Amino acid sequence: MTTRGRFITFEGIDGAGKSTHIEAVADALRAQGEQLLLTREPGGTPLAEKLRELFLHEPMDALSEALLVFAARRDHLVTRIEPALAAGLTVLCDRFTDATFAYQGAGRGFDLQVLATLEQWVQQGVQPDLTLWFDVPPAVAAQRRAASREPDRLEREAEAFFERVRSGYAARAAADPGRVRRINADADMASVREAVLEVVCQTVRGSHGA
Numbered sequence: 140m141t142t143r144g145r146f147i148t149f150e151g152i153d154g155a156g157k158s159t160h161i162e163a164v165a166d167a168l169r170a171q172g173e174q175l176l177l178t179r180e181p182g183g184t185p186l187a188e189k190l191r192e193l194f195l196h197e198p199m200d201a202l203s204e205a206l207l208v209f210a211a212r213r214d215h216l217v218t219r220i221e222p223a224l225a226a227g228l229t230v231l232c233d234r235f236t237d238a239t240f241a242y243q244g245a246g247r248g249f250d251l252q253v254l255a256t257l258e259q260w261v262q263q264g265v266q267p268d269l270t271l272w273f274d275v276p277p278a279v280a281a282q283r284r285a286a287s288r289e290p291d292r293l294e295r296e297a298e299a300f301f302e303r304v305r306s307g308y309a310a311r312a313a314a315d316p317g318r319v320r321r322i323n324a325d326a327d328m329a330s331v332r333e334a335v336l337e338v339v340c341q342t343v344r345g346s347h348g349a
C-alpha cells in the first residue's frame with residue numbers, strides 16, 4: 140500500500156520570500172529523489188487559475204473574496220492535491236487556508252466563524268502536515284516587492300493592512316503550533332534557506348519512518 144504523501148504549505152505576507160524558497164525546497168527534495176507536486180493558491184487547476192485572475196484584478200468585497208478562494212481551493216483539493224497525496228507525492232503549495240484567515244479574516248475584518256465553516260465544508264478535515272510561515276515586517280516586504288514587481292490588487296494595500304495580515308498569521312500559528320512553524324524571513328537568503336530546509340527535511344524524513 141502506498142504511504143500517503145506529505146502536504147506542506149508556504150505562507151506569509153506578499154514579498155516575504157515564499158516563492159523564492161519553495162523553489163529551493165523543491166530542488167532539494169527532487170535531488171533526494173522525492174516525487175513532488177509543486178502548486179499554488181489561488182490556482183493550481185485550470186478552473187482555479189481562472190478564479191485567481193478574477194480575484195487578483197477585479198474589485199470585490201471580502202465575502203466574494205472568501206467565496207472565490209474557497210471555490211478555487213475545493214477544485215484544487217479534489218482534482219490535484221488529494222490524488223497527489225494518495226499517490227504518495229510530497230505536495231508543496233504556495234499558500235492555502237491560513238492565507239484566507241490572514242487576508243480576508245484579519246486583513247479585511249471578515250467573520251472568522253464563517254471562514255471556519257467554509258474551511259470545514261471545503262476541506263472535510265484535510266489540513267497541511269506542515270506550514271512554514273515566513274514572518275517579516277511589512278516595511279521589509281514592501282521594499283522587496285517594490286524592487287521586484289508591479290503590484291496586483293492586494294499588493295497595493297497600505298502597510299496597516301499587511302500589519303493586520305501578519306497578526307492573522309501569528310494567531311493561526313499560536314492556535315496550531317504543531318503544524319505552523321515560524322521562519323524568521325527578515326534575514327539573508329542563505330540563512331532563511333537553511334532554516335526552511337531543516338524544518339522541511341525533518342518532516343519528509345519523518346514520513347519515511349527514518
Ligand SMILES: Nc1ncnc2c1ncn2[C@@H]1O[C@H](COP(=O)(O)OP(=O)(O)O)[C@@H](O)[C@H]1O
Pocket residue numbers: 151152153154155156157158159160283284286287324325326327328331
Ligand atoms: N531573505 C531575503 N532577503 C532579501 N531578498 C529576498 C529574500 N527572500 C526573497 N527576497 C527577494 O524578495 C522578492 C520577493 O520574494 P518572493 O519570493 O517573490 O516573495 P513572496 O512569494 O513571498 O511574495 C524577490 O525579488 C526575492 O528575490
Ligand SMILES: Cc1cn([C@H]2C[C@H](O)[C@@H](COP(=O)(O)OP(=O)(O)O)O2)c(=O)[nH]c1=O
Pocket residue numbers: 153154158179180181208233234235236238239240242243291293294
Ligand atoms: C490563497 C489566498 C491568497 N490571497 C492573496 C494573497 C496574495 O496577495 C494573493 C496572491 O498570492 P501569491 O500567489 O502569493 O501572489 P504572488 O505570486 O504575486 O506573490 O492572493 C488571499 O487574499 N486569500 C487567500 O486565501
